[in-house]
Amino acid sequence: MNYFSSRSQTSTCPVCMRGAIAEMPMMESLACNFCNHIFTLEKEPNSVRQILRMADTISTLRWVWTGQRWENANAVQVYTSRWLSALGILLVLVPTAIASLAAYLFPPDPDVPLAWFPKFWAIATFCGHLVVLLSITRDYTQFPLQAYWRSIKRSFNL
Ligand SMILES: [Zn+2]
Structure with missing residues (x-):
């Protein structure tokens, strides 16, 4: 059975x-x-x-x-994937939080050149770490992003 x-x-x-x-x-x-x-x-x-x-x-x-x-199949696999997800979320959130906090606590004079930079830096920090996290996840799980991409293209007749 x-x-x-x-x-x-x-x-x-x-x-x-x-x-x-x-x-x-x-x-x-x-x-x-x-x-x-x-x-x-x-x-x-x-x-x-x-x-x-x-x-x-x-x-x-x-x-x-x-x-x-x-x-x-094995507890180690489940355990590591949970542990890694938690670590991955921290990897994205902590640097973003630090960069955002800095931009919030020490706001630059809005008239100075590059006044936009701290906010931009916070967003860039978030995106950069997210990309790293996604590429590690893809390598670890062998998630077939390309197969999905091919299927999306097929369904739109591209
Ligand atoms: Zn498959």
Whole structure:
């Protein structure tokens, strides 16, 4: 019952949450029809649980089959991703808060040249850190931004 049969079942891809993963013809691996990631199916040692492992990247992401969907496989993965999200939010918020606070506490004379600079700096701080955070997140989760971009372009016939 709690068994994923790669031959007769497809399931939602745990990476892009959009495509379906199914067995590739004549191969022992599975592939997603949307983000093109390749996975291998394994049995967990001393357990009946099945593990889906990402096979086409150096990423160590794994998922376990719950009967309906793939769930993050190990506690470490869940723990690190929660911890990293919290850290990521701080990485964006703290420097922005410092820059904004400085702009607020020491407002420049509105007539001086570059009076706009502290506010601009606060916004730039926010954007810069957000970009860093997003690119780390993308590398870590292998989130298929390009596949989504292709699909958006297709739907608009670009
Ligand atoms: Zn996918």
